[in-house]
Amino acid sequence: MTTSLSFSDVSVGDELPPLDVPLTASIIVGGALASRDYTPVHHDRAAANAAGMGDVFMNILTTNGYVGRYVTDWAGTDAQIKGLAIKLGTPNLPGDTMKMRGKVTEAGADGTVVVEVVGKNSWGNHVEGTVTVALPVGG
Amino acid sequence: MPLTPDQKKELEAQMQEYVGKPISEPTPGRDVVNEPMIRQWCDAMGDTNPAYLDPDAAKSSVHGDLVAPPTMLQAWTMEGFSMHEGYDEPRNNEHRLHKLLTEHGYTSVVATNTEQGYTRYLKPGDTVTAETFIDEISEEKATALGIGYFINTRTKFTDQDGEEVGWLTFRVLKFIPQQQPQQADASDTPASSAPARIAAPRGHDNSAWWAEVDAGKIPIQTCNQCGELFHPPRPMCGKCGAMDMGYVTSSGKGTIHTFTVIHHPQFPGYDFPILAVLVDLEEGTRLMSNMVDCKPEDLHVGMAVQGSVEEGEDGMKLPVFRRAG
Numbered sequence A: 001m002t003t004s005l006s007f008s009d010v011s012v013g014d015e016l017p018p019l020d021v022p023l024t025a026s027i028i029v030g031g032a033l034a035s036r037d038y039t040p041v042h043h044d045r046a047a048a049n050a051a052g053m054g055d056v057f058m059n060i061l062t063t064n065g066y067v068g069r070y071v072t073d074w075a076g077t078d079a080q081i082k083g084l085a086i087k088l089g090t091p092n093l094p095g096d097t098m099k100m101r102g103k104v105t106e107a108g109a110d111g112t113v114v115v116e117v118v119g120k121n122s123w124g125n126h127v128e129g130t131v132t133v134a135l136p137v138g139g
Numbered sequence B: 001m002p003l004t005p006d007q008k009k010e011l012e013a014q015m016q017e018y019v020g021k022p023i024s025e026p027t028p029g030r031d032v033v034n035e036p037m038i039r040q041w042c043d044a045m046g047d048t049n050p051a052y053l054d055p056d057a058a059k060s061s062v063h064g065d066l067v068a069p070p071t072m073l074q075a076w077t078m079e080g081f082s083m084h085e086g087y088d089e090p091r092n093n094e095h096r097l098h099k100l101l102t103e104h105g106y107t108s109v110v111a112t113n114t115e116q117g118y119t120r121y122l123k124p125g126d127t128v129t130a131e132t133f134i135d136e137i138s139e140e141k142a143t144a145l146g147i148g149y150f151i152n153t154r155t156k157f158t159d160q161d162g163e164e165v166g167w168l169t170f171r172v173l174k175f176i177p178q179q180q181p182q183q184a185d186a187s188d189t190p191a192s193s194a195p196a197r198i199a200a201p202r203g204h205d206n207s208a209w210w211a212e213v214d215a216g217k218i219p220i221q222t223c224n225q226c227g228e229l230f231h232p233p234r235p236m237c238g239k240c241g242a243m244d245m246g247y248v249t250s251s252g253k254g255t256i257h258t259f260t261v262i263h264h265p266q267f268p269g270y271d272f273p274i275l276a277v278l279v280d281l282e283e284g285t286r287l288m289s290n291m292v293d294c295k296p297e298d299l300h301v302g303m304a305v306q307g308s309v310e311e312g313e314d315g316m317k318l319p320v321f322r323r324a325g
């Protein structure tokens, strides 16, 4: 990531490059612990089984982390994420893949861009929502 | 055991006691914003943004210095390791509210939504303090997961100067789980095996129709006595009363009579949106099916379509329609 987008580079309807995240137990446990979320269902398979799940599943902070990363991978170092609003759906489990796709849905003159993001796994949408990001205006 | 109306009224009154109240005193994070935790986060998320990792690149960026990933906001005030012990002994009002619901049968919890605002990016050395309020509790709702209550919380994050650095709202459903008899076997099957689509039930009246589809044809039931065509299949001719029914094969040519684009609810196993079309076949009957290779915005009534039978990855054969020509 050496370049960064300016507001003038972006139009409503632009699609973000797709990102497929292979879901491993390591990513799920690593994300949970990096976010200091030690709720057992995110690192202990027996606890996840007891909660009716087949395996450990991704915590929300990790989902947030991937949503943010997906947008800044595209927008670059000079982008500033202002906020996000996401709806959570099907759980992310080891062995699956989360397919992230995104599209620019709004572009305000002040440089604020709204990106619609979906992360889909084999069960349906794990996450869907919008990320608001400020891009540099002018050169 | 369902609650009586009086018990429910009592429970809801107890729940309302929590609304508008902080869950605890404002809670400062255990550690200041720091580079090792940022690096650990970036490793786990596969995030290589130099603004978080490379001091020189960060200095020449819009951020002016190394910053923490904004989505990491909540991580700075998470409890950490002690969370693994659970909350049998509630440590704050949110735990107490959840425990109250658990004791009334609403034992499960799932997060459904979050909204977050990042007032400014955090830098190494910042102190983050969280203050969480219970904002709202819904009426009892029937959901796909079970009956329960939505609980909204709002958290405000401030820095060492008491200035707001961000906020978040969180919506969870605390619910009575529906019976899931398969769960005992959950560990025997691959955790992530994709769910199958629901196969069409085949009975006495329609199994012959599906057998034709299995053979790659789009069938239309016909009366062998008077020649009238019918869909869906039925045991007796509605025109002449004969019970001698057979099948002819449609050309698959037709026009869209009407359609609907299904976005929600999103069941596992299907690709959304589903383009459901009702097609006037040139033979005169109508068939409900899926439109493929077509954008929702291109669908219109009267569109000429061509049907064919296709086999999905799951082995299920179905008639589908495409734009003709």
Ligand SMILES: [Zn+2]
Pocket: B223, B224, B225, B226, B227, B228, B237, B238, B239, B240, B241, B242
């Ligand atoms: Zn007849």
